[in-house]
Amino acid sequence: MIKAGIIGATGYAGVEILRILQSHPEVQIAAISSVSFEEQGIDTVYPNLYGIEERKLTHSDEVIAGSDVVFGSLPAGVSEEFAQKCVDRGAVFIDMGADFRLDDEAVYAKWYKQAYKRPELHEKAVYGLTEWNRAEIAKAPVIGNPGCFPTSVALGLWPALMGGLVKTGSIVIDSKSGVTGAGRGLTQNTHYAELNEGFAPYKIGAHRHTPEIEQTLSKMAGTQVQVVFTPHLLPINRGILSTMYLKFADGATLARAHAAYEDFYRKEPFVRVLRAGDIANVKNVRYSNYCDISLHEDAHTGTLIVVAAIDNMVKGAAGQAIQNMNVRFGLPETMGLTMVPPAF
Amino acid sequence: MIKAGIIGATGYAGVEILRILQSHPEVQIAAISSVSFEEQGIDTVYPNLYGIEERKLTHSDEVIAGSDVVFGSLPAGVSEEFAQKCVDRGAVFIDMGADFRLDDEAVYAKWYKQAYKRPELHEKAVYGLTEWNRAEIAKAPVIGNPGCFPTSVALGLWPALMGGLVKTGSIVIDSKSGVTGAGRGLTQNTHYAELNEGFAPYKIGAHRHTPEIEQTLSKMAGTQVQVVFTPHLLPINRGILSTMYLKFADGATLARAHAAYEDFYRKEPFVRVLRAGDIANVKNVRYSNYCDISLHEDAHTGTLIVVAAIDNMVKGAAGQAIQNMNVRFGLPETMGLTMVPPAF
């Protein structure tokens, strides 16, 4: 049994990891921590867990001391310290935040307004988009779990970019996210009466997931890729849907693209390329680790339209983190992650 | 491995059984049927199942022929025929509808406007409120799975009635249900634009679950019990919350009631008596087989207020049916049913 700990267990990503791990046959929760709720039972913060998981929230040191793997659900800029402590102890650290996602410290510094405190740690860290990076993840001491939007975008565009089916200029990514992506913190924007029956984009031209997206897509394309990325906030709890617009490369067609995607993802357990004509919908992946991808075209402008849907809290956060843990510890990749998305 | 079949697998209860059984370690789906979608893959009707469960919908005869247990998700009045065929073949029939819930044919005839076609079959059938009826369920050939509202009410009031904590007159039950209780059929009332931001009761003084509720409560109390039962339709997908008003019996108090409930349900895996002060909420039981019960009082009128919450599609339908199957086939009662309710 692997002993798992969670730092920041009362955040939305943290508690979702805790929930999913309840059904993981090879994991035992070692300890969980929270700065705000230390000493309280987790079920007093999340009453859905009453009678199921009532363990007390403790201090992060206790979590690190007792765990083989530590999930850190933390604000930007504070993960390095915990990662270092894990590395020192020989525990694997999986960071749910952004501190280990970017290769280039200058890019990190520009978008997150702070410098690395332990640059050497970043040499050891790997980017945890599981499908993309399995071999590296399998031996990494520190894993930077991808952002939710970048996961939907990278899985959605990988075969097209890799296969040269599209031009790499003028990529438009219009993404929409459920509100759990904004976390447990209270804001006017996520106050029920103000989000309900509303809909709008946010952080236009300025979302921190943009450099992460461009970093991954550029590697996939083998050339520098730039994108316009606009996130929107949906009045639903879970789910990200990215609608992506690309120009077909010369000779490429929707049929060829569809065949390429099906071939590319044939063996991936968590990526579903939909049948021609079907359209990805966040509804069909909720509470599961699937990424649904559908392909379409606007024939009169020569545009490939890729639609990718994930549950932002599962494949976009907790699920992928556990998938990475499975890879890292040599377990079957789907272990504990076979939740079937409900119809309603 | 138990071979399970589902007749009416494209109804909401049917597809929920199918979904939950995907994770049951001792069950193998034998066949599923649908009159409306015969020959289609279930995943074309429910795209959430794409890549997971794509089996074709077939004819009910095939389902019965290949199954040890058959779940029937059918309109009132048509279950007897399928139940008989199962009994003839030695298969267990679990009816999701109302045909085997009422003891008294006259009551059935009054509320469902039709007579039994096979009265002898009803002698063998048992009422499938698992916690109430385990011993009978364990050997029954036909199980009438309880209605969703009656499940919340019966579990919510059982200890109070059994323990003589309340008077049996003047019981008011004000219930609220998510919209999946109305099923897959299209109606103006469940058209998104008309239900959204709306809320109202329906079938006031005339809901068919009333006699089922009174039948069970009367047995629990050991005397004839009458209730006022008013269902309301909530603009949410899942969940029933019943707010129940009873007069304390002489000498009874909230503290005594709370102790009695805790004691009564201590060993029940799926009934959670909340801590004093906490309030049951449909949110905390969604996608799980739990029934949450909280107890309160209005001191100045001597009223015990019991709040019970379930997921109408799980403990109120598919989950309890599988719980009954487990009991019937000698499996651990919680097998395949340990889904943890999500926090969001």
Add this chain to the structure above:
Amino acid sequence: MIKAGIIGATGYAGVEILRILQSHPEVQIAAISSVSFEEQGIDTVYPNLYGIEERKLTHSDEVIAGSDVVFGSLPAGVSEEFAQKCVDRGAVFIDMGADFRLDDEAVYAKWYKQAYKRPELHEKAVYGLTEWNRAEIAKAPVIGNPGCFPTSVALGLWPALMGGLVKTGSIVIDSKSGVTGAGRGLTQNTHYAELNEGFAPYKIGAHRHTPEIEQTLSKMAGTQVQVVFTPHLLPINRGILSTMYLKFADGATLARAHAAYEDFYRKEPFVRVLRAGDIANVKNVRYSNYCDISLHEDAHTGTLIVVAAIDNMVKGAAGQAIQNMNVRFGLPETMGLTMVPPAF
């Protein structure tokens, strides 16, 4: 033209008054104030008002100095001071809070944990349930606008209690409110991801509207009335629906009750007694000043079930306040309040 001012204009009741008054032909906004947003334009807090009403939020003294009528949307315990200043200046004060609703200071002190600071002011104040108290409202210097729940209950039960159609014991009131009733303040309970798809009661046996309800019903019945009152929080923005259970008096019937209600409310512009068979729904009164009432029975227990629906922000707050202003200033009672509820 009447000059109207609003103290606490950025609260939900305050901004709703401001919105409705935009269309009132005999009212001119004099000034609006807010402690939190002083000096900001109201449209920067509520961007729906951009280009329509951009006036600056100022200090309460300015509001009082320039107004014939002042609406106070304030926390419990602070209205007296503003009311006194208005009385001193000869302006009418309409309190949206609870400070002038209760006749008995001891009851106020028990439920609100504080004493009156200016008891003499309460002698002059009247309870602003318009339909009930028109003559008094027409000449009052201070009007205590009713609570949202009490409005739905009082209008719903008045003819039954007045007409002796029901027994006055064992009244159960099960109410459900949209989330705007909780106001603009951020809480975990009203965080979108936590309220969405959830439903539960709150403050069971302990809601502060209970004494207000009992005070009004007792006057209507001409005898002391006690009720069990349980509020629930609905995942919708607007609307209160109260389902009320009463025992028929000897000889009373649903048909008699229906005739009595129709007769009683025939001339009321804002009370709609629905046709027999129709059921009140919050959907049908949203954004309007109507109170819809439907009558039903549970025949086998001799119970009259009254369902009353209002928009909690209009008839339950801002709309009724403006209705009271109309009465107080001798304007047609419906002036500025003829908003037609939308179908969707």
Add this chain to the structure above:
Amino acid sequence: MIKAGIIGATGYAGVEILRILQSHPEVQIAAISSVSFEEQGIDTVYPNLYGIEERKLTHSDEVIAGSDVVFGSLPAGVSEEFAQKCVDRGAVFIDMGADFRLDDEAVYAKWYKQAYKRPELHEKAVYGLTEWNRAEIAKAPVIGNPGCFPTSVALGLWPALMGGLVKTGSIVIDSKSGVTGAGRGLTQNTHYAELNEGFAPYKIGAHRHTPEIEQTLSKMAGTQVQVVFTPHLLPINRGILSTMYLKFADGATLARAHAAYEDFYRKEPFVRVLRAGDIANVKNVRYSNYCDISLHEDAHTGTLIVVAAIDNMVKGAAGQAIQNMNVRFGLPETMGLTMVPPAF
């Protein structure tokens, strides 16, 4: 007083026209018709109208016979007949459907799979985007009211295209609509349990509003414009938000664009160009005739991002139709349309 009639008054656009006209000081409803509900009172179909507007639904001939202006809320292909009858009688016909929106019959035939029956009628008809076409509308016998998506797009892009601020190639329009756009008809996609908590695009690369959008934008740009247009279905009742991506023309900047938009729309009563930094949100225009427009840029790709929000049922349908009626009959353009969008 203008006598107005509505054919298809039980459709969502029809009943919204009826609702708004209740408050129009210069309009009197002459008659309303419905094929499905002939002889019923409109309030039995829409109980929100009970006690307010209870007139009987009659036959279209009666509507035409008694009206100065007839609003037709009809399926594609059947408006011509009604339009002709109006023209014959000298009444103005305002078509809520698509039959009079396209200039080129071949384009209509391609997208709507039918030919014009009365081509000469189309010579007389004008396109009813009020802001764009006032002079023509003022004298037209037949007005083709614009589609909801095209209204948001045309108003959103007009100043940019007219002012040469953007390139006319590679325009991507990602639109999201509330569910009332799909109308009153029941479909699985608009069944509450299936739309709730879901989100997806539809009719990708194939929506019938595409040619209407291109027709208008091409006129505005003075050159042939092609767009990729993708509509999505939001789980909210009202509102369209279009996020539009265009490449800046050489020398153009966000600041210049913002100044140009403000200048262009300064005198328009229903177009609000938001302050720099604010973002258009469907929430802020609901139940009103406003179109909110905000401008943004993605600096690193030289992209102008225009966000336009309207209430699809008001500015996108009923409100604009009444605005056109006002123009046509020489009334103040805002008459009856000054509804203030609510904050919640």
